[in-house]
Amino acid sequence: MNASLFEPLTLRETTIPNRVMVSPMCQYSCDDRDGLATDWHHVHLGSRAVGGAGVVIAEATAVEPRGRISPEDLGIWSQEHADALAPTAEFIREQGSVPAIQLAHAGRKASTRRPWEDGPRLVKQDEGGWTPRGPPTIRTPATRRTRRRPSAWIVTTSTR
Numbered sequence: 001m002n003a004s005l006f007e008p009l010t011l012r013e014t015t016i017p018n019r020v021m022v023s024p025m026c027q028y029s030c031d032d033r034d035g036l037a038t039d040w041h042h043v044h045l046g047s048r049a050v051g052g053a054g055v056v057i058a059e060a061t062a063v064e065p066r067g068r069i070s071p072e073d074l075g076i077w078s079q080e081h082a083d084a085l086a087p088t089a090e091f092i093r094e095q096g097s098v099p100a101i102q103l104a105h106a107g108r109k110a111s112t113r114r115p116w117e118d119g120p121r122l123v124k125q126d127e128g129g130w131t132p133r134g135p136p137t138i139r140t141p142a143t144r145r146t147r148r149r150p151s152a153w154i155v156t157t158s159t160r
């Protein structure tokens with residue numbers, strides 16, 4: 001194993017204590033379908049920081065409600081959403097780790113069922129789903145849908 005794995009890494013003004021980074025992992029666990037972080041997210045992310053990871057990246061977090069992959073996705077489309085995540089970011093910092101977040105928009109892949117749930121992939125409007133927006137002529141393999149602009153995008157950024 002390369003010895004530098006446990007060496008600090010400085011990226012601009014942020015110093016990461018080691019090169020172990022937790023990838024963003026969708027939890028589909030906002031059971032109230034409001035995009036607000038819960039104890040689940042706090043424990044899921046916080047425990048990785050306790051474990052010593054240098055960076056902990058929160059899952060794909062939707063920048064608007066219709067940008068969620070599923071209705072249960074985490075979101076950050078209001079101050080209330082940022083406030084719900086703030087204690088987790090602070091806890092991660094207290095552990096000496098760097099909190100980060102993957103800002104995301106599911107585009108035409110939005111409004112689908114959680115991976116472990118049975119039934120059709122699409123969540124219909126009368127089930128709490130919505131009409132996704134994405135590139136107009138490109139079909140989504142999972143759902144065979146075409147949707148309107150804009151295109152999907154994903155940005156990963158630090159919260160500092």
Ligand SMILES: Cc1cc2nc3c(=O)[nH]c(=O)nc-3n(C[C@H](O)[C@H](O)[C@H](O)COP(=O)(O)O)c2cc1C
Pocket residue numbers: 023024025026027059060102
């Ligand atoms: C449960 C789970 C959820 C994931 N959610 C996301 C996600 O939100 N965003 C993302 O870009 N990748 C997601 N991935 C992919 C991981 O971030 C990672 O890229 C993938 O597991 C490969 O990493 P590895 O090469 O270190 O094994 C997820 C993976 C798993 C296992």
